Amino acid sequence: MPLQLELIGLQQLENYQQHYIQQWPKYVAEFYCLDNFIRFFRVDPQIENITVYTLSEQKAKDAALFVIVDRYQLFVGCLDSGKELLRQALDLLDWSTGFKCSSIPFRHIEALEQVVKAKQLKLRYSDLTNLYYMPQKEATKLEIDTPAGFYMKSLSEQDANLINDEWPNRHEGSLYFIKRQIRLCANVGLYEASTQELVAWCIRLQGGFLGALQVRATHTRRGFGSLVTKKLSQRIAVGGQDVMALVNPDNRASNEMFSKLGFQVIDQCLWLRTEPVSGELMWPDGQ
Structure with missing residues:
Protein backbone atom coordinates (compact mmCIF):
# COMPACT_ATOMS: atom_id res chain seq x y z
CA MET A 1 0.00 0.00 0.00
CA ASN A 130 20.78 31.62 13.46
CA LEU A 131 18.96 29.78 16.26
CA TYR A 132 19.76 31.57 19.53
CA TYR A 133 19.08 29.60 22.70
CA MET A 134 19.03 30.32 26.42
CA PRO A 135 18.29 27.66 29.08
CA GLN A 136 15.44 28.36 31.45
CA LYS A 137 17.66 28.75 34.52
CA GLU A 138 19.71 31.48 32.85
CA ALA A 139 16.69 33.31 31.49
CA THR A 140 15.10 33.57 34.93
CA LYS A 141 18.16 35.54 36.08
CA LEU A 142 17.95 38.25 33.41
CA GLU A 143 18.02 41.68 35.05
CA ILE A 144 15.23 44.00 33.97
CA ASP A 145 15.28 47.70 34.75
CA THR A 146 12.22 49.46 33.36
CA PRO A 147 13.03 53.16 32.87
CA ALA A 148 11.04 55.81 34.69
CA GLY A 149 7.93 56.88 32.82
CA PHE A 150 7.34 53.48 31.23
CA TYR A 151 5.72 50.21 32.24
CA MET A 152 5.47 46.69 30.79
CA LYS A 153 2.51 44.36 30.56
CA SER A 154 0.99 41.75 28.28
CA LEU A 155 -0.34 43.02 24.99
CA SER A 156 -4.06 43.12 24.27
CA GLU A 157 -5.78 42.41 20.98
CA GLN A 158 -6.50 46.15 20.82
CA ASP A 159 -2.75 46.63 20.22
CA ALA A 160 -2.84 44.39 17.15
CA ASN A 161 -3.73 47.10 14.63
CA LEU A 162 -0.75 49.25 15.60
CA ILE A 163 1.60 46.25 15.64
CA ASN A 164 0.37 45.12 12.23
CA ASP A 165 0.71 48.62 10.76
CA GLU A 166 4.29 48.87 12.03
CA TRP A 167 5.32 45.31 11.14
CA PRO A 168 7.69 45.16 8.15
CA ASN A 169 6.38 41.64 7.38
CA ARG A 170 2.69 42.57 7.32
CA HIS A 171 0.62 40.92 4.61
CA GLU A 172 -2.92 39.85 3.88
CA GLY A 173 -4.11 37.96 6.93
CA SER A 174 -1.33 39.22 9.22
CA LEU A 175 -3.71 41.19 11.44
CA TYR A 176 -5.58 37.99 12.28
CA PHE A 177 -2.24 36.26 12.88
CA ILE A 178 -1.06 38.93 15.33
CA LYS A 179 -4.36 38.90 17.20
CA ARG A 180 -4.18 35.11 17.50
CA GLN A 181 -0.61 35.16 18.78
CA ILE A 182 -1.45 37.81 21.36
CA ARG A 183 -4.40 35.71 22.51
CA LEU A 184 -2.63 32.35 22.62
CA CYS A 185 1.10 32.96 23.19
CA ALA A 186 3.35 34.75 25.65
CA ASN A 187 4.02 38.39 24.78
CA VAL A 188 4.99 41.71 26.29
CA GLY A 189 4.61 45.37 25.46
CA LEU A 190 6.39 48.49 26.73
CA TYR A 191 4.10 51.48 27.26
CA GLU A 192 4.71 55.15 27.97
CA ALA A 193 3.01 55.90 31.28
CA SER A 194 1.82 59.44 30.50
CA THR A 195 0.05 58.48 27.26
CA GLN A 196 -0.41 54.68 27.60
CA GLU A 197 1.17 54.55 24.13
CA LEU A 198 2.68 51.22 23.07
CA VAL A 199 6.29 51.86 22.03
CA ALA A 200 7.96 48.40 21.87
CA TRP A 201 6.85 44.78 21.84
CA CYS A 202 7.81 41.15 21.45
CA ILE A 203 5.50 38.19 20.73
CA ARG A 204 6.23 34.47 20.86
CA LEU A 205 5.57 32.97 17.44
CA GLN A 206 3.80 29.66 16.87
CA GLY A 207 7.14 27.94 16.23
CA GLY A 208 8.14 28.79 19.80
CA PHE A 209 10.58 31.58 18.95
CA LEU A 210 10.65 35.19 20.08
CA GLY A 211 9.37 37.24 17.17
CA ALA A 212 7.65 40.37 15.91
CA LEU A 213 10.26 42.19 18.00
CA GLN A 214 9.96 45.88 17.25
CA VAL A 215 10.46 49.37 18.62
CA ARG A 216 8.55 52.30 17.16
CA ALA A 217 10.70 54.70 15.16
CA THR A 218 10.04 57.46 17.70
CA HIS A 219 11.66 55.44 20.49
CA THR A 220 14.67 53.70 18.94
CA ARG A 221 18.24 53.68 20.29
CA ARG A 222 17.09 53.59 23.91
CA GLY A 223 17.55 49.88 24.59
CA PHE A 224 13.83 49.14 24.43
CA GLY A 225 14.27 46.16 22.07
CA SER A 226 16.60 44.52 24.55
CA LEU A 227 14.24 45.39 27.40
CA VAL A 228 11.16 43.67 25.95
CA THR A 229 13.31 40.72 24.83
CA LYS A 230 14.56 40.20 28.38
CA LYS A 231 11.10 40.59 29.87
CA LEU A 232 9.49 38.07 27.54
CA SER A 233 12.42 35.67 27.95
CA GLN A 234 12.06 35.86 31.71
CA ARG A 235 8.30 35.36 31.48
CA ILE A 236 8.77 32.21 29.36
CA ALA A 237 11.45 30.93 31.73
CA VAL A 238 9.32 31.47 34.82
CA GLY A 239 6.81 29.21 33.09
CA GLY A 240 9.49 26.49 33.07
CA GLN A 241 10.66 26.71 29.47
CA ASP A 242 13.87 27.53 27.63
CA VAL A 243 13.97 30.49 25.25
CA MET A 244 14.71 30.61 21.51
CA ALA A 245 15.01 33.28 18.84
CA LEU A 246 15.89 33.28 15.14
CA VAL A 247 18.05 36.02 13.63
CA ASN A 248 19.29 36.55 10.08
CA PRO A 249 23.12 36.41 10.08
CA ASP A 250 23.17 39.76 8.25
CA ASN A 251 21.24 41.48 11.03
CA ARG A 252 24.27 42.62 12.96
CA ALA A 253 22.40 44.64 15.59
CA SER A 254 20.08 41.77 16.57
CA ASN A 255 22.88 39.21 16.59
CA GLU A 256 24.92 41.46 18.87
CA MET A 257 21.92 42.03 21.15
CA PHE A 258 21.16 38.34 21.66
CA SER A 259 24.84 37.52 22.17
CA LYS A 260 25.18 40.31 24.72
CA LEU A 261 22.14 39.02 26.62
CA GLY A 262 23.80 35.60 26.91
CA PHE A 263 22.05 33.61 24.18
CA GLN A 264 24.11 31.00 22.31
CA VAL A 265 23.79 29.95 18.66
CA ILE A 266 23.12 26.18 18.67
CA ASP A 267 21.65 25.59 15.21
CA GLN A 268 20.33 27.26 12.08
CA CYS A 269 16.81 27.31 10.66
Whole structure:
Protein backbone atom coordinates (compact mmCIF):
# COMPACT_ATOMS: atom_id res chain seq x y z
CA MET A 1 0.00 0.00 0.00
CA PRO A 2 1.49 3.39 -0.98
CA LEU A 3 2.38 5.91 1.71
CA GLN A 4 -0.30 8.46 2.52
CA LEU A 5 -0.60 11.57 4.64
CA GLU A 6 -2.59 10.86 7.79
CA LEU A 7 -4.33 13.42 9.97
CA ILE A 8 -3.36 13.41 13.64
CA GLY A 9 -4.91 15.06 16.67
CA LEU A 10 -4.08 16.50 20.06
CA GLN A 11 -3.32 13.26 21.90
CA GLN A 12 -0.89 12.07 19.24
CA LEU A 13 0.83 15.45 19.22
CA GLU A 14 1.28 15.22 22.97
CA ASN A 15 2.82 11.76 22.54
CA TYR A 16 5.09 12.97 19.74
CA GLN A 17 6.35 15.89 21.81
CA GLN A 18 7.90 13.57 24.38
CA HIS A 19 10.17 12.06 21.70
CA TYR A 20 11.91 15.41 21.28
CA ILE A 21 13.17 15.64 24.85
CA GLN A 22 16.03 13.25 24.02
CA GLN A 23 19.51 14.70 23.40
CA TRP A 24 18.28 18.09 24.65
CA PRO A 25 18.53 20.70 23.20
CA LYS A 26 19.07 19.03 19.79
CA TYR A 27 15.34 18.93 19.04
CA VAL A 28 14.39 22.07 20.94
CA ALA A 29 12.79 23.63 17.84
CA GLU A 30 10.48 20.66 17.30
CA PHE A 31 9.63 20.39 21.00
CA TYR A 32 8.51 23.99 21.40
CA CYS A 33 6.80 24.10 18.02
CA LEU A 34 4.61 21.21 19.14
CA ASP A 35 4.20 22.79 22.57
CA ASN A 36 2.63 25.89 21.07
CA PHE A 37 0.30 24.07 18.70
CA ILE A 38 -0.75 21.73 21.51
CA ARG A 39 -1.66 24.83 23.51
CA PHE A 40 -3.63 26.21 20.57
CA PHE A 41 -5.75 23.06 20.33
CA ARG A 42 -6.27 22.90 24.09
CA VAL A 43 -7.41 26.52 24.35
CA ASP A 44 -9.42 26.53 21.14
CA PRO A 45 -10.37 22.99 20.01
CA GLN A 46 -12.28 24.49 17.06
CA ILE A 47 -9.39 26.62 15.82
CA GLU A 48 -9.55 26.93 12.04
CA ASN A 49 -7.01 26.54 9.23
CA ILE A 50 -4.52 24.39 11.16
CA THR A 51 -4.01 20.84 9.93
CA VAL A 52 -1.47 18.33 11.26
CA TYR A 53 -0.22 15.31 9.34
CA THR A 54 2.07 12.37 9.73
CA LEU A 55 2.69 9.47 7.34
CA SER A 56 0.78 6.20 7.38
CA GLU A 57 4.08 4.30 7.77
CA GLN A 58 4.70 3.09 11.34
CA LYS A 59 8.33 4.17 11.05
CA ALA A 60 7.10 7.75 10.61
CA LYS A 61 5.11 7.53 13.82
CA ASP A 62 8.12 6.05 15.63
CA ALA A 63 10.17 9.03 14.39
CA ALA A 64 7.45 11.44 15.64
CA LEU A 65 7.19 12.86 12.13
CA PHE A 66 4.81 15.81 11.85
CA VAL A 67 3.88 18.30 9.15
CA ILE A 68 1.78 21.24 10.34
CA VAL A 69 -0.03 23.47 7.86
CA ASP A 70 -1.05 26.68 9.62
CA ARG A 71 -2.91 28.72 6.99
CA TYR A 72 -0.06 29.44 4.53
CA GLN A 73 2.77 28.44 6.91
CA LEU A 74 4.44 25.05 7.07
CA PHE A 75 6.20 23.55 10.09
CA VAL A 76 7.94 20.17 10.12
CA GLY A 77 9.79 17.87 12.46
CA CYS A 78 11.07 14.35 12.89
CA LEU A 79 13.83 12.44 14.60
CA ASP A 80 16.92 11.60 12.56
CA SER A 81 15.48 8.16 11.81
CA GLY A 82 12.66 9.76 9.81
CA LYS A 83 14.61 12.03 7.43
CA GLU A 84 13.76 10.13 4.24
CA LEU A 85 10.16 9.73 5.36
CA LEU A 86 9.92 13.50 5.88
CA ARG A 87 10.87 14.06 2.25
CA GLN A 88 8.10 11.69 1.21
CA ALA A 89 5.58 13.44 3.45
CA LEU A 90 6.48 16.84 1.98
CA ASP A 91 6.18 15.41 -1.51
CA LEU A 92 2.59 14.34 -0.79
CA LEU A 93 1.48 17.84 0.24
CA ASP A 94 -0.49 20.07 -2.09
CA TRP A 95 1.89 22.94 -2.88
CA SER A 96 -0.39 24.69 -5.37
CA THR A 97 -1.17 27.71 -3.18
CA GLY A 98 2.43 28.18 -2.01
CA PHE A 99 3.88 27.79 1.48
CA LYS A 100 5.95 29.85 3.87
CA CYS A 101 8.19 27.08 5.22
CA SER A 102 8.86 28.44 8.68
CA SER A 103 11.81 27.86 11.04
CA ILE A 104 12.84 24.60 9.35
CA PRO A 105 15.70 23.05 11.41
CA PHE A 106 18.94 22.67 9.46
CA ARG A 107 18.80 18.85 9.43
CA HIS A 108 15.50 18.99 7.48
CA ILE A 109 16.57 21.50 4.82
CA GLU A 110 17.86 18.88 2.39
CA ALA A 111 14.52 17.04 2.36
CA LEU A 112 12.64 20.31 1.79
CA GLU A 113 14.93 21.48 -1.00
CA GLN A 114 14.68 18.11 -2.76
CA VAL A 115 10.90 18.45 -2.89
CA VAL A 116 11.06 22.07 -4.05
CA LYS A 117 13.43 21.08 -6.84
CA ALA A 118 11.46 17.99 -7.89
CA LYS A 119 8.22 19.97 -8.09
CA GLN A 120 10.00 22.86 -9.88
CA LEU A 121 8.56 25.37 -7.43
CA LYS A 122 9.51 29.02 -7.76
CA LEU A 123 10.88 30.72 -4.66
CA ARG A 124 10.07 34.15 -3.30
CA TYR A 125 12.94 33.89 -0.82
CA SER A 126 15.13 31.41 1.04
CA ASP A 127 16.80 32.75 4.20
CA LEU A 128 18.97 30.91 6.71
CA THR A 129 18.78 32.20 10.28
CA ASN A 130 20.78 31.62 13.46
CA LEU A 131 18.96 29.78 16.26
CA TYR A 132 19.76 31.57 19.53
CA TYR A 133 19.08 29.60 22.70
CA MET A 134 19.03 30.32 26.42
CA PRO A 135 18.29 27.66 29.08
CA GLN A 136 15.44 28.36 31.45
CA LYS A 137 17.66 28.75 34.52
CA GLU A 138 19.71 31.48 32.85
CA ALA A 139 16.69 33.31 31.49
CA THR A 140 15.10 33.57 34.93
CA LYS A 141 18.16 35.54 36.08
CA LEU A 142 17.95 38.25 33.41
CA GLU A 143 18.02 41.68 35.05
CA ILE A 144 15.23 44.00 33.97
CA ASP A 145 15.28 47.70 34.75
CA THR A 146 12.22 49.46 33.36
CA PRO A 147 13.03 53.16 32.87
CA ALA A 148 11.04 55.81 34.69
CA GLY A 149 7.93 56.88 32.82
CA PHE A 150 7.34 53.48 31.23
CA TYR A 151 5.72 50.21 32.24
CA MET A 152 5.47 46.69 30.79
CA LYS A 153 2.51 44.36 30.56
CA SER A 154 0.99 41.75 28.28
CA LEU A 155 -0.34 43.02 24.99
CA SER A 156 -4.06 43.12 24.27
CA GLU A 157 -5.78 42.41 20.98
CA GLN A 158 -6.50 46.15 20.82
CA ASP A 159 -2.75 46.63 20.22
CA ALA A 160 -2.84 44.39 17.15
CA ASN A 161 -3.73 47.10 14.63
CA LEU A 162 -0.75 49.25 15.60
CA ILE A 163 1.60 46.25 15.64
CA ASN A 164 0.37 45.12 12.23
CA ASP A 165 0.71 48.62 10.76
CA GLU A 166 4.29 48.87 12.03
CA TRP A 167 5.32 45.31 11.14
CA PRO A 168 7.69 45.16 8.15
CA ASN A 169 6.38 41.64 7.38
CA ARG A 170 2.69 42.57 7.32
CA HIS A 171 0.62 40.92 4.61
CA GLU A 172 -2.92 39.85 3.88
CA GLY A 173 -4.11 37.96 6.93
CA SER A 174 -1.33 39.22 9.22
CA LEU A 175 -3.71 41.19 11.44
CA TYR A 176 -5.58 37.99 12.28
CA PHE A 177 -2.24 36.26 12.88
CA ILE A 178 -1.06 38.93 15.33
CA LYS A 179 -4.36 38.90 17.20
CA ARG A 180 -4.18 35.11 17.50
CA GLN A 181 -0.61 35.16 18.78
CA ILE A 182 -1.45 37.81 21.36
CA ARG A 183 -4.40 35.71 22.51
CA LEU A 184 -2.63 32.35 22.62
CA CYS A 185 1.10 32.96 23.19
CA ALA A 186 3.35 34.75 25.65
CA ASN A 187 4.02 38.39 24.78
CA VAL A 188 4.99 41.71 26.29
CA GLY A 189 4.61 45.37 25.46
CA LEU A 190 6.39 48.49 26.73
CA TYR A 191 4.10 51.48 27.26
CA GLU A 192 4.71 55.15 27.97
CA ALA A 193 3.01 55.90 31.28
CA SER A 194 1.82 59.44 30.50
CA THR A 195 0.05 58.48 27.26
CA GLN A 196 -0.41 54.68 27.60
CA GLU A 197 1.17 54.55 24.13
CA LEU A 198 2.68 51.22 23.07
CA VAL A 199 6.29 51.86 22.03
CA ALA A 200 7.96 48.40 21.87
CA TRP A 201 6.85 44.78 21.84
CA CYS A 202 7.81 41.15 21.45
CA ILE A 203 5.50 38.19 20.73
CA ARG A 204 6.23 34.47 20.86
CA LEU A 205 5.57 32.97 17.44
CA GLN A 206 3.80 29.66 16.87
CA GLY A 207 7.14 27.94 16.23
CA GLY A 208 8.14 28.79 19.80
CA PHE A 209 10.58 31.58 18.95
CA LEU A 210 10.65 35.19 20.08
CA GLY A 211 9.37 37.24 17.17
CA ALA A 212 7.65 40.37 15.91
CA LEU A 213 10.26 42.19 18.00
CA GLN A 214 9.96 45.88 17.25
CA VAL A 215 10.46 49.37 18.62
CA ARG A 216 8.55 52.30 17.16
CA ALA A 217 10.70 54.70 15.16
CA THR A 218 10.04 57.46 17.70
CA HIS A 219 11.66 55.44 20.49
CA THR A 220 14.67 53.70 18.94
CA ARG A 221 18.24 53.68 20.29
CA ARG A 222 17.09 53.59 23.91
CA GLY A 223 17.55 49.88 24.59
CA PHE A 224 13.83 49.14 24.43
CA GLY A 225 14.27 46.16 22.07
CA SER A 226 16.60 44.52 24.55
CA LEU A 227 14.24 45.39 27.40
CA VAL A 228 11.16 43.67 25.95
CA THR A 229 13.31 40.72 24.83
CA LYS A 230 14.56 40.20 28.38
CA LYS A 231 11.10 40.59 29.87
CA LEU A 232 9.49 38.07 27.54
CA SER A 233 12.42 35.67 27.95
CA GLN A 234 12.06 35.86 31.71
CA ARG A 235 8.30 35.36 31.48
CA ILE A 236 8.77 32.21 29.36
CA ALA A 237 11.45 30.93 31.73
CA VAL A 238 9.32 31.47 34.82
CA GLY A 239 6.81 29.21 33.09
CA GLY A 240 9.49 26.49 33.07
CA GLN A 241 10.66 26.71 29.47
CA ASP A 242 13.87 27.53 27.63
CA VAL A 243 13.97 30.49 25.25
CA MET A 244 14.71 30.61 21.51
CA ALA A 245 15.01 33.28 18.84
CA LEU A 246 15.89 33.28 15.14
CA VAL A 247 18.05 36.02 13.63
CA ASN A 248 19.29 36.55 10.08
CA PRO A 249 23.12 36.41 10.08
CA ASP A 250 23.17 39.76 8.25
CA ASN A 251 21.24 41.48 11.03
CA ARG A 252 24.27 42.62 12.96
CA ALA A 253 22.40 44.64 15.59
CA SER A 254 20.08 41.77 16.57
CA ASN A 255 22.88 39.21 16.59
CA GLU A 256 24.92 41.46 18.87
CA MET A 257 21.92 42.03 21.15
CA PHE A 258 21.16 38.34 21.66
CA SER A 259 24.84 37.52 22.17
CA LYS A 260 25.18 40.31 24.72
CA LEU A 261 22.14 39.02 26.62
CA GLY A 262 23.80 35.60 26.91
CA PHE A 263 22.05 33.61 24.18
CA GLN A 264 24.11 31.00 22.31
CA VAL A 265 23.79 29.95 18.66
CA ILE A 266 23.12 26.18 18.67
CA ASP A 267 21.65 25.59 15.21
CA GLN A 268 20.33 27.26 12.08
CA CYS A 269 16.81 27.31 10.66
CA LEU A 270 15.52 28.07 7.18
CA TRP A 271 12.67 30.33 6.10
CA LEU A 272 11.63 29.50 2.54
CA ARG A 273 8.63 30.85 0.64
CA THR A 274 7.32 29.12 -2.46
CA GLU A 275 5.21 30.91 -5.03
CA PRO A 276 1.68 29.70 -5.75
CA VAL A 277 1.59 27.48 -8.81
CA SER A 278 -1.12 29.72 -10.26
CA GLY A 279 -2.65 32.95 -9.00
CA GLU A 280 -2.25 34.32 -5.48
CA LEU A 281 -3.24 32.87 -2.13
CA MET A 282 -6.19 34.86 -0.76
CA TRP A 283 -7.50 34.75 2.80
CA PRO A 284 -11.05 35.59 3.91
CA ASP A 285 -11.43 38.63 6.16
CA GLY A 286 -10.80 37.86 9.81
CA GLN A 287 -8.88 34.63 9.20
